[in-house]
Amino acid sequence: MSGDNEETQTTENTPMDEKVQDKVISPEKSEEAKLKARYPNLGNKPGGSDLLRKRLQKGQKYFDSGDYNMAKAKIKNKQLPTAAPEKTEITGDHIPTPQDLPQRKPSLVASKLAG
Amino acid sequence: VACGAGGGTSDVQWCFSQVKGAIDDDVAEADIISTVEFNHSGELLATGDKGGRVVIFQQEPESKNQPQCRGEYNVYSTFQSHEPEFDYLKSLEIEEKINKIRWLPQKNAAQFLLSTNDKTIKLWKISERDKRPEGYNLKEEDGRYRDLNTVTTLRVPVFRPMDLMVEASPRRVFANAHTYHVNSISVNSDCETYLSADDLRINLWNLEITDRSFNIVDIKPTNMEELTEVITAVEFHPNQCNTFVYSSSKGTIRLCDMRASALCDKHAKQFEEPEDPNNRSFFSEIISSISDVKFSHSGRYMMTRDYLSVKIWDLNMESRPVETYQVHEYLRSKLCSLYENDCIFDKFECCWNGNDSVVMTGSYNNFFRMFDRGYRQDVTLEASRENSKPRSVLKPRKVSTGGKRKKDEISVDSLDFNKKILHTAWHPLDNIIAVATTNNLYIFQEKLN
Numbered sequence: 012m013s014g015d016n017e018e019t020q021t022t023e024n025t026p027m028d029e030k031v032q033d034k035v036i037s038p039e040k041s042e043e044a045k046l047k048a049r050y051p052n053l054g055n056k057p058g059g060s061d062l063l064r065k066r067l068q069k070g071q072k073y074f075d076s077g078d079y080n081m082a083k084a085k086i087k088n089k090q091l092p093t094a095a096p097e098k099t100e101i102t103g104d105h106i107p108t109p110q111d112l113p114q115r116k117p118s119l120v121a122s123k124l125a126g
Numbered sequence: 127v128a129c130g131a132g133g134g135t136s137d138v139q140w141c142f143s144q145v146k147g148a149i150d151d152d153v154a155e156a157d158i159i160s161t162v163e164f165n166h167s168g169e170l171l172a173t174g175d176k177g178g179r180v181v182i183f184q185q186e187p188e189s190k191n192q193p194q195c196r197g198e199y200n201v202y203s204t205f206q207s208h209e210p211e212f213d214y215l216k217s218l219e220i221e222e223k224i225n226k227i228r229w230l231p232q233k234n235a236a237q238f239l240l241s242t243n244d245k246t247i248k249l250w251k252i253s254e255r256d257k258r259p260e261g262y263n264l265k266e267e268d269g270r271y272r273d274l275n276t277v278t279t280l281r282v283p284v285f286r287p288m289d290l291m292v293e294a295s296p297r298r299v300f301a302n303a304h305t306y307h308v309n310s311i312s313v314n315s316d317c318e319t320y321l322s323a324d325d326l327r328i329n330l331w332n333l334e335i336t337d338r339s340f341n342i343v344d345i346k347p348t349n350m351e352e353l354t355e356v357i358t359a360v361e362f363h364p365n366q367c368n369t370f371v372y373s374s375s376k377g378t379i380r381l382c383d384m385r386a387s388a389l390c391d392k393h394a395k396q397f398e399e400p401e402d403p404n405n406r407s408f409f410s411e412i413i414s415s416i417s418d419v420k421f422s423h424s425g426r427y428m429m430t431r432d433y434l435s436v437k438i439w440d441l442n443m444e445s446r447p448v449e450t451y452q453v454h455e456y457l458r459s460k461l462c463s464l465y466e467n468d469c470i471f472d473k474f475e476c477c478w479n480g481n482d483s484v485v486m487t488g489s490y491n492n493f494f495r496m497f498d499r500g501y502r503q504d505v506t507l508e509a510s511r512e513n514s515k516p517r518s519v520l521k522p523r524k525v526s527t528g529g530k531r532k533k534d535e536i537s538v539d540s541l542d543f544n545k546k547i548l549h550t551a552w553h554p555l556d557n558i559i560a561v562a563t564t565n566n567l568y569i570f571q572e573k574l575n
Contacts, residue, residue, distance in 0.1 A: 037405060037407075038458045038459035038461075039405065039407040039409055039410070039458055039459075039461060040405075040407050041459070042407070042409065042458075042459060042460070042461040042462040043407040043408040043409060043461075043462075045462040046408060046461075046462045046465060046466075047408070049462075049466075053408075062412075063325075063353050063354070063355070063356055063375065064350065064353060066325065066356065067306055067307075067325050067326075067353075067356070069307060070218045070219055070220070070221065070244070070307075072216075072217055072218055072219075073212075073217050073218070073219065074217065075217055076212055076214050076217070078217075079212045079217070079219060080212075083210075120156075121179070121204060122156075122157065122173075122175060122177065122179040122181050122204055123147050123148040123157055123565070124146045124147050124157075124159075124173060124175075124181045124201075124204075124567055125181045125201045125204040126147075126148070
């Protein structure tokens with residue numbers, strides 16, 4: 012499967028050329044050649060265990076449950092409440108206001124299909 | 127079955143009826159529709175989404191004012207079926223996405239459905255409440271208890287009408303039976319049992335019993351290196367309660383008879399179309415993977431969907447399908463890029479119409495296809511907001527494959543592969559169809575005069 016075959020396959024052919032092409036190379040095999048040209052290390056067993064095992068392990072893996080919960084709360088992206096401006100405040104005297112508390116994850120919202 | 131002469135695509139014109147969902151292009155992941163299913167009467171239409179939510183629509187009774195169209199579907203109930211979970215042992219997230227919904231046949235006033243995510247199947251009861259007790263002896267109307275000193279007479283509460291309230295409650299939770307990801311569920315015609323299938327195993331459940339499940343198919347090899355195929359779908363026969371089929375990623379369908387043995391690893395029949403070894407390519411096995419299998423209502427045939435085609439099989443013939451319909455053959459020369467963008471792994475579903483004369487499946491660019499088995503005709507239609515004027519007739523679409531593109535045709539390279547129609551459903555009795563785009567649900571009806 013040379014590069015030349017690929018080129019003529021994609022441009023407009025005269026009816027005579029097309030008949031010749033059909034006998035030589037099917038569109039599927041031509042696509043396979045394209046793929047192998049791009050990824051020379053691709054194995055020869057596409058439906059084999061590698062692909063299937065990747066499929067069996069679908070689902071995002073986290074380091075541990077703490078990592079998972081952090082990602083869910085997206086704490087990294089949220090600003091933590093700023094410290095009280097007066098550093099002389101005694102702990103316990105300052106009553107938090109709603110603005111001070113970190114935002115909790117919003118409640119699960121209703122589907123837009125029901126809107 | 128209400129349909130035109132023969133009910134074929136030759137005389138059926140499809141009209142836009144309704145569209146549900148947000149208009150904006152910015153689609154939140156949770157809103158991606160993952161399953162669509164009519165109940166057995168067609169009165170109810172359920173959808174599940176990636177956010178674990180179920181929305182049920184109910185058809186309004188036909189109005190005398192508008193005899194030319196059947197009732198509209200309006201929201202009946204919506205609830206959160208599954209929530210995201212975390213598997214601590216494997217440090218894996220368990221998605222709340224609803225993979226499948228299956229309705230149980232109605233036995234009493236309440237409706238029941240099974241919904242499943244990757245790991246857990248739940249039985250939901252949807253019931254109506256249209257009256258409530260009023261006039262309690264010891265409680266005020268707002269629930270506060272009355273001061274007992276003021277209670278001097280005996281008052282018996284009576285039921286009074288109230289605004290209809292539809293309640294969904296989880297009646298059973300079938301958990302911890304699947305190591306791999308559940309891809310399908312199927313309720314038996316005996317209405318007592320159901321199957322759930324993951325990539326490697328199929329389990330049989332009794333609807334009443336949640337702490338036990340029988341494993342009846344296990345294709346896990348002792349050495350995982352030898353894994354060559356996975357289970358992709360399972361379905362019970364519509365009237366033979368001992369028979370079910372399951373499809374695989376290698377393009378085979380196995381029919382099993384539960385009377386033969388407790389473990390159905392040995393199939394009774396294997397349906398597989400022989401492959402021409404000369405045509406085999408890197409993509410052959412991937413595109414032969416069956417993404418959906420559905421019995422006909424009659425139970426005589428079954429339909430399978432692989433990446434490029436829909437095949438109809440006669441249960442009496444294992445050697446090859448009796449009919450093959452090309453859904454989008456023009457994609458065969460695009461397989462390289464479809465592999466690179468993962469579209470080649472998209473799982474399209476398929477469905478039969480009420481009298482098994484027409485089959486339907488989705489494609490890309492929000493196109494969907496219907497194949498009339500009797501008239502040997504097919505049509506490509508599009509679900510889009512541009513064709514959403516009430517009762518406007520859908521115009522057939524055409525993809526041009528050659529060099530010359532006619533007016534109104536769309537070229538293969540202009541197709542939007544992000545607009546996939548994976549889930550479609552056909553009303554069991556009428557020519558009403560539900561088509562799900564990424565985040566919208568379209569309802570189309572047959573044009574009635």
